[in-house]
Amino acid sequence: MLHELVADPGELSPLELYDRYVAKLRSVIDEHGVEAVAEESGVDPGTLDGLASGDEPEITLEESTAVLAIPDDAPDGETIAALARDELLMGMTNAVLDVEAVESGLGGELEAREIQSKVEGRFPMTLREFALLYQHIEGVR
Structure with missing residues (x-):
């Protein structure tokens, strides 16, 4: 995965x-x-x-x-992508991060609504964006 x-x-x-x-x-x-x-x-x-x-x-x-x-x-591939997104959501939950906190931690590279839409799979996410989000969330966790 x-x-x-x-x-x-x-x-x-x-x-x-x-x-x-x-x-x-x-x-x-x-x-x-x-x-x-x-x-x-x-x-x-x-x-x-x-x-x-x-x-x-x-x-x-x-x-x-x-x-x-x-x-x-x-x-x-769909399963791998869904599990990757779930890992972002679980990481945010475990680290007690909401999308505004993630936005702040990323220095505004992505907006809160954009983060939420990408993590939920409603908007496409690039591999770079996944790495950015996952690294930040895991770094806080």
């Missing part, structure tokens, strides 16, 4: 956490190939090619989890 790829996400910077996630995506792409991953995941081959070649194209949480779902022993 995405939220289980790093043992102590709160100890890393958001960029370091994002880099770890991208490394995992690259390993899946390297193992299965751009074309096969694109076909199975529905992610644009150009995005996958960029990731594989070391670029960092913008990729959504859903696209990321679709890639992580490629190995045979992995759950489907």
Whole structure:
């Protein structure tokens, strides 16, 4: 699962956490190939090619989890994304954080309503945004 790829996400910077996630995506792409991953995941081959070649194209949480779902022993991408969002919500609950507190902790990088909509899955979330939110929440927790 995405939220289980790093043992102590709160100890890393958001960029370091994002880099770890991208490394995992690259390993899946390297193992299965751009074309096969694109076909199975529905992610644009150009995005996958960029990731594989070391670029960092913008990729959504859903696209990321679709890639992580490629190995045979992995759950489907929707389940991985739902569990990642649930982990954000549980982290906020355990740390007694509301969306306004998260907004404040992020220095206004994301607005409270935007955070809530993304965590609930009503608006798309990028992998960078997930790393930013998850690192902050786990750092407070």
